[in-house]
Amino acid sequence: MAGPWQQATVVGIRRETPTATTFRLALERPFTHVAGQYVVLRLSAPDGYTAQRDYSISSVPGSPELQITVEHLPGGEVSEFLHEVVEVGDELELRGPIGGHFAWAADGPALGIGGGSGVVPLMSMLRQARATGQEDLFRLVVSVRRPVDLYFAAEITGPRTTVVHTRQEVAGRAAGRLTAADLAPALGPDGPIYVCGTPPFCDTVTELLTGLGAATARIRVERFGPTGT
């Protein structure tokens, strides 16, 4: 259930990368989400005009504050407003949590594969796996352009996280898009595979996964694009 519209107070703003920011929100009516779900944010102008966009939740389920992490899309009506105008203490209107397909209840092994901002819902999954002492359940593969573009950089790395860089050679791996060789070590025999990123990223990863023998029924895709997320 999406729940009714409610007010959320911005209680913290943290820059993740030069083009992405995490907003910590205190909800009027707190809810518990399932890792992978998102909220709808609605901005309202004095003359009644509204703009709404979907944003994935990056915080761990059950945390007292809700966090969304937003990529600044140049010219994006909502993401630009969030980056350039919103300050701590502001109120934003939202509803949620939404989404039951791209959601993981930490009830079995899973793999997340994210490109750029596509890591946001997967971060909620990683945080939940760690918070519940089940770190072994969740593997994460992240593709970013350069190290500076990695969201949650201080927290995301670990023995079960693989970071691939498409535009910069790092630690002996040549710059380049995700390959089957990057995914094969992370691919377990079963459990859902959550793929999130731009439509071309998702299609590429899906083809790599099926080429590695993963059943399509395991693959759950969330496509981020210029529609807002």
Add this chain to the structure above:
Amino acid sequence: MLSAVAITRGFTGRGRAARDPRLPPGQYDAGRDWPVLHAESTPRLATDRWTFTIEGLVDRPTSWTWAEIRALPRSRYSGDIHCVTTWSKLAMTFDGVSVDTLLDAAGVRPEARFVVATAHTGYTTNLPLEDVTGGKAWVVWDADGSPLTTEHGGPARLLVPHLYFWKSAKWVSGLRIGAEDEPGFWERNGYHDRGDPWLEQRYQGD
């Protein structure tokens, strides 16, 4: 459900002096873009094995091959489409066959009230029968004069343009006609059973 809207400090929005009356509330004009959103991996469907089937509460359960459905009388939709993720595309043209033609061939029984559209991927979505009859729904294979691409549901998708676009099942494989409403994929995941963009029926309870 309409709720009181709280003004967002500092937000004025953009360009709504030119807001098009064809845009339902909360929607924006995607312009030339046609965003791609679906939850499953994009399938590759060969037209030589493609079928479309109507079953359930009908007198004659019927299947069409690719060649057979394309031999039916053509029907065109010219107008707008609206996605629940808030983009709309205006003044599009889709070509295919009217769902009325398909249902007439199968013979819908009087007790039928709902349909479940199914896709070759396993995707489903539910609709009231009256939303796919009377010239309101199509199975289409051309968009703006070109064959529908795979990412947009090709070789053929359902088109129900007066409802949010998740009702217009990509890679459609058939319609199951029933007496009871049976929530589909997104509807089981919290989305509205009808999905009228002019009433902003986005989620269950709206």
